[in-house]
Amino acid sequence: MAALLLFLACVVGTQYFTILEAQDPSQLSLDYYSKSCPAAEHIVRQEMECAVRQNPRNAAIILRLHFHDCFVQGCDGSVLLDDTATLIGEKQADQNANSLKGFDLIDKIKVKLEAECPKVVSCADLLAIAARDAVILVGGPYWDVPVGRLDSKTASLEKANIDIPTPKQGLFTLISKFLVKGLSITDMVALVGSHTIGVSRCVNFRERIYGNFQLTSKFAPASEIYLTKLKETCPMEGRDDNISPMDYITPIVFDNAFFGSLLRGDGLLNSDQKLTSLIGFQTTNLVIKYWADPIAFFKQFSDSMVKMGNITNPEGGEVRKNCRFVNT
Ligand code: HEM
Structure with a gap:
């Protein structure tokens, strides 16, 4: 069995290997894409630069998108999934509907990433890096983004309605919503x-x-x-x-x-x-x-x-080709 696993790791590479595993935050690292997609961060930064130069609001939009992703099932790109015949996404949740934006920008960045290194960089990582860049581009601090998140194969409208804080809630409710996320x-x-x-x-x-x-x-x-x-x-x-x-x-x-x-x-x-x-x-x-x-x-x-970015989805997942849909 060990020999078979080693063989698979050599043939298909570690990226595909991790797809089989459940996700734990300690799996995230700073050099996760250093061999499989060294240009990943640069590509995200370039696209974010264009977007924020065009409209500084894009920085806020992407930062919030990452927050709403992480608060529902962990940072697993679940917020990016469209509704389909077989999946109910989170886009219609109370705090998201008519409010969250930036999905086209994420698609644009994903297309660039897929052209450079197909099926390597997860949508959840894309979003975490883009949120960091968003903050820097409008004058905020820099931080290194640990990467290696997987994209979920599910979403939860119910959790989105419960877990995302709302402006009407009292201070203790708000605090407890953060505490339960660690x-x-x-x-x-x-x-x-x-x-x-x-x-x-x-x-x-x-x-x-x-x-x-x-x-x-x-x-x-x-x-x-x-x-x-x-x-x-x-x-x-x-x-x-x-x-x-x-x-x-x-x-x-x-x-x-x-x-x-x-x-x-x-x-x-x-x-x-x-x-x-x-x-x-x-x-x-x-x-x-x-x-x-x-x-x-x-x-x-x-x-x-x-x-916040280290809240992972223990279910694991995949690297989506298109951030709006689970791979077929
Ligand atoms: C107590 C917790 C929070 C509450 C109740 C809250 C609530 C809200 C509300 C109601 C809006 C306006 C949405 C709209 O009118 O469409 C908003 C916008 C925003 N929130 Fe929060 N938020 C919270 C925490 C956070 C956190 C933790 C982040 C990021 C880490 C964040 C980032 C943003 C950003 C950047 C915007 C502006 C989005 C835009 O311009 O499109 N918020 N938030």
């Missing part, structure tokens, strides 16, 4: 710092601007103009898909201004503003820390992104 309160606050880029739709911040401020806090008095503008963008009824940046100070730069806004009471999402609520003394202290010390924020953000 992410601490420190990881959560740093990762929510992603809201330093990107936008929210009106439907997700209406309650915050018209609602009961006792649940969170009033917008800073100096922010009357900001609040008026938000109400113009987002009336009491209708225009649900109108958008506003979550960090109105530096909306397309990955920096720590978002934390400053929270401390003033100018968080756009209820869930963001709750980080500084009275019950959240630990989260408040972290917000204060990351506002005072951008280097500490960048360091923690990088570490937490690696931690």
Whole structure:
């Protein structure tokens, strides 16, 4: 048996070999593609550079896509699967429908990767590398991305509806959603710092601007103009898909201004503003820390992104040819 396995490893290569195995995070490594696809990271970076230059929002879009991938079954590309006759994907989940974007960009990068090294680089790895590049390209920190993830053969609409945090949830629920994924309160606050880029739709911040401020806090008095503008963008009824940046100070730069806004009471999402609520003394202290010390924020953000990226799907999987479909 051992001789047969060795023979197979030599003939078909280790890439195909791992397909048979269940996945454990310790299998991820920095040099996984160093022989099988040395150009992989370069290809992803080039495509991300073009996309972010064309529209900086693409950075936010890809970062969020990676988060929504990792929170459902682990970082296994399940979020990228289309609905088919035999598979129900996650794209119609409450927090994803009409909201997640970037699937065409992922397809474009995958086509380039397949042309260079067919069936070698998983969609889940593509997304993890692209998310890292997204952050750097808008001024954020660099981190090495451990790779070797496999793409799932399944998706879970149900888990997507349960596991992905929503802006309406209370602080303890939000914290517990991170804890069950192995992410601490420190990881959560740093990762929510992603809201330093990107936008929210009106439907997700209406309650915050018209609602009961006792649940969170009033917008800073100096922010009357900001609040008026938000109400113009987002009336009491209708225009649900109108958008506003979550960090109105530096909306397309990955920096720590978002934390400053929270401390003033100018968080756009209820869930963001709750980080500084009275019950959240630990989260408040972290917000204060990351506002005072951008280097500490960048360091923690990088570490937490690696931690989130290491949530693997124990079921294992395959390297998809097309990120939207399981291989036939
Ligand atoms: C407490 C946890 C979180 C909640 C409740 C939350 C909620 C949201 C909501 C409601 C939006 C706006 C979506 C829309 O209106 O269509 C959003 C956008 C975004 N989120 Fe989060 N999020 C959380 C954590 C995270 C984490 C951990 C990351 C990344 C690691 C992240 C990255 C982003 C990004 C980059 C955007 C902007 C996307 C764009 O511009 O298209 N979020 N989030």
